[in-house]
Amino acid sequence: MTERQQHLLMGALDGALSDGERRDFEQLLETDEDMRAEWMRLRRVKGITDSMEFKMPSDAIWDGYTASVYRRVERGIAWMLLSIGSIVLVSTGLWQLGKAIFIENDVPLYIKGSLLALSVGAAILIVSIVREKIFTHRNDPYKDVMR
Amino acid sequence: MLVTTYMQQAYRHALGLVRSHDDALDLSQEAFARVFRHHESLDPERPFYGLVYQVLRRLGFNWTRDRRSRAEKLEKYGGWLVEKQRSPDPAREAELTDLRERLEAAIDTLPDREREVLVLKEFEGLKYREIAELLGIPNGTVMSRLYAARRSLADELEAMR
Numbered sequence: 001m002t003e004r005q006q007h008l009l010m011g012a013l014d015g016a017l018s019d020g021e022r023r024d025f026e027q028l029l030e031t032d033e034d035m036r037a038e039w040m041r042l043r044r045v046k047g048i049t050d051s052m053e054f055k056m057p058s059d060a061i062w063d064g065y066t067a068s069v070y071r072r073v074e075r076g077i078a079w080m081l082l083s084i085g086s087i088v089l090v091s092t093g094l095w096q097l098g099k100a101i102f103i104e105n106d107v108p109l110y111i112k113g114s115l116l117a118l119s120v121g122a123a124i125l126i127v128s129i130v131r132e133k134i135f136t137h138r139n140d141p142y143k144d145v146m147r
Numbered sequence: 148m149l150v151t152t153y154m155q156q157a158y159r160h161a162l163g164l165v166r167s168h169d170d171a172l173d174l175s176q177e178a179f180a181r182v183f184r185h186h187e188s189l190d191p192e193r194p195f196y197g198l199v200y201q202v203l204r205r206l207g208f209n210w211t212r213d214r215r216s217r218a219e220k221l222e223k224y225g226g227w228l229v230e231k232q233r234s235p236d237p238a239r240e241a242e243l244t245d246l247r248e249r250l251e252a253a254i255d256t257l258p259d260r261e262r263e264v265l266v267l268k269e270f271e272g273l274k275y276r277e278i279a280e281l282l283g284i285p286n287g288t289v290m291s292r293l294y295a296a297r298r299s300l301a302d303e304l305e306a307m308r
Contacts, residue, residue: 010290
């Protein structure tokens with residue numbers, strides 16, 4: 001089935017053919033047996049889909065719909081502010097703690113070493129996760145869906 | 148006000164994407180919330196509902212992909228369509244229910260982008276041009292996807308007989 005034939009079939013099913021296209025379509029139906037068979041098959045499918053519709057929820061659902069959207073917006077903003085504040089405070093606290101431990105001479109060397117290992121390990125983990133996210137994003141087949 | 152105007156449309160479109168009442172409600176509400184939160188990063192030339200749909204289809208496709216990756220059964224999400232006309236005859240009613248279930252199962256087997264176009268055309272009644280605008284694709288692509296979807300449906304329905 002050529003692309004032109006496919007489009008004529010769709011247009012005929014959906015009542016979207018111009019007069020000229022309809023003439024072409026009818027001529028094809030008369031001369032092309034495969035086209036005729038496909039037309040019959042697709043008409044049956046169209047008949048079935050035409051007899052169905054979406055099942056809609058009860059009216060009560062819509063009463064709370066808008067409120068739920070606004071709650072999501074509020075909570076999204078709240079989580080964002082909470083995250084920013086927490087990240088800044090925790091990072092500052094850790095930086096100060098690390099500085100104090102490394103400067104303090106009384107802290108045993110193995111504690112300093114462990115802290116250094118912990119910091120490097122955490123840094124590698126974060127870089128690895130970020131790199132994976134970037135790789136996944138580049139190879140995401142659904143990425144282009146957003147136009 | 149905008150939410151009230153478009154909520155049922157968004158719900159129906161989400162239902163077409165995910166075929167589950169609860170998930171359609173969840174995703175459509177999330178789409179509105181994301182548009183309100185991130186409106187500055189979205190295409191300002193598009194009408195409001197175009198932005199909502201842009202987010203909604205992304206959420207819907209991701210949801211479908213995640214569900215497939217968790218190997219959950221699609222069949223358990225039946226019952227998202229309903230017969231337009233009921234029959235007082237129990238035998239005919241059972242026949243219609245069976246037909247609806249087969250149609251739902253056949254639609255579930257379609258690739259996301261074909262199912263999306265099919266649902267917008269068949270159950271939303273949009274014109275080719277309106278679907279093309281909503282999805283940002285040419286008219287010809289809409290018709291090609293629709294043809295592929297209908298042909299697959301015909302194959303599936305014949306195989307289920």
